[in-house]
Amino acid sequence: MTAIAIRVENLSKRYRIGALQQRHDTLRDALVSTFQRLTFQRSTFNAPTSQRSDELWALRDVSFEVKRGEVVGIIGRNGAGKSTLLKILSRITEPTSGRAEIHGRVGSLLEVGTGFHPELTGRENIYLNGAILGMRRTEIERKFDEIVAFAEIERFLDTPVKRYSSGMYVRLAFAVAAHLEPEILLVDEVLAVGDAQFQKKCLGKMGDVAKEGRTVLFASHNMVAVQTLCQRVFWLDLGQMKAQGEVSPTVTAYLRSGLAENEATERIWPQIESAPGNDTVRLRRIAVMPVGGRPGDVITMQTPVHIEVEYWNLSPTVHLHTELYFYNDQGILAFKASTGYAPDPALHVQPPAGLFRSTCYVPDNLLNSGAYRVDVHFVRDNAMATYRHSEPINFEVVDDHERKFAWYGKEPGVLNPRLAWQTEYLDNGLAGNVCRTPVEVTDNR
Ligand SMILES: Nc1ncnc2c1ncn2[C@@H]1O[C@H](COP(=O)(O)OP(=O)(O)OP(=O)(O)O)[C@@H](O)[C@H]1O
Ligand SMILES: [Mg+2]
Structure with a gap:
């Protein structure tokens, strides 16, 4: 098997501003219509032609490779083309020109609103997504309980997902994307939705997926999460690949570019x-x-x-x-x-x-x-x-500080001082109850 999971060459995507885009209502519609291409197919398109004023290049001449098992962050300002890139890779939308090769089964968690068929229940959507990923029914059944437990939606399993709150929807979407054993996981800003507890779970799960040697592409504005999870970063700017490289210097260069203007x-x-x-x-x-x-x-x-x-x-x-x-x-x-x-x-x-x-x-x-x-x-x-x-x-x-087991969002409070702490073990204090291991003495300074 090849060591390359994703190879993108001169990928461009043009949108016509104001013109009605051909849209797929759900990921299922999109996936079903392109079902045969899911495993892997090359597509070559015409080269971009001259720019017209009612056109917008959401992606322009983007090229990169991602090796199997790599976790790559995609960063860039609003409108930089991050979601467009992930949508092309997950075959939700087609490029105007260029080529994207995908070697492996893709699971994706893109924006809320894609991913599921609204009329189908949670249970049905899990099976549908598994089938689209090419899994057998028995394989899906093996994963089913884990998915439901992760998403915490037991009570709503037989409710159509259109009745879900956006939080429930995202929880299930992430659980499906991460548990149904995709070889390549595409995640777009999942951290923007959901509470702190869920963020923690998602990032933990993404870390696990990465440790299992699967490939992850993660588009995010959360530099803490990107620095913590990713091994490499692509920086998109106005649809172009501004830089790709090691996480820390690329994130720093990106942040610096944002400071100058404001x-x-x-x-x-x-x-x-x-x-x-x-x-x-x-x-x-x-x-x-x-x-x-x-x-x-x-x-x-x-x-x-x-x-x-x-x-x-x-x-x-x-x-x-x-x-x-x-x-x-x-x-x-x-x-x-x-x-x-x-x-x-x-x-x-x-x-x-x-x-x-x-x-x-x-x-x-x-x-x-x-x-x-x-x-x-x-x-x-x-x-x-x-x-x-x-x-x-x-x-x-x-805030770009790497955190191991913590909240990844903004810290609360006007200030965030690191004060000195000391925790001492006094006695077991449990009067005959179970004696726990003494707490470690810590000092943050
Ligand atoms: N369906 C569409 N029709 C027309 N223009 C679009 C469409 N989808 C995206 N665009 C435009 O393409 C550009 C890239 O958008 P994209 O959503 O990929 O950016 P992004 O990097 O994901 O931004 P954000 O950080 O806000 O999520 C933007 O200018 C956007 O307005
Ligand atoms: Mg986006």
């Missing part, structure tokens, strides 16, 4: 005359950066951060303090930092007029993931607000 990590006013401020203080520069890095570099929850504020103190008789207000994306004030809390010895004496730089150090493992806005205020003589700058800097804290 953020103001540095503001500079080189001319004192036109700089914002008043008769006491004028701002020259505010900037946020990872320690040792530059403005615009990626900041993760594990990155210590510097905020630099450069200002001209125009009045030699005034003591100025710099204050920073950190707001999260809900507008909640996370905390305030002030040079007044940690007076700089140089500022104890009468400060000269001139240019100053105050640098605030925000330790690693303090900020939660998400967008932050930092307002800069100046306070004179430790009491009087003298200037509040109205153009904040903002930056994004990314």
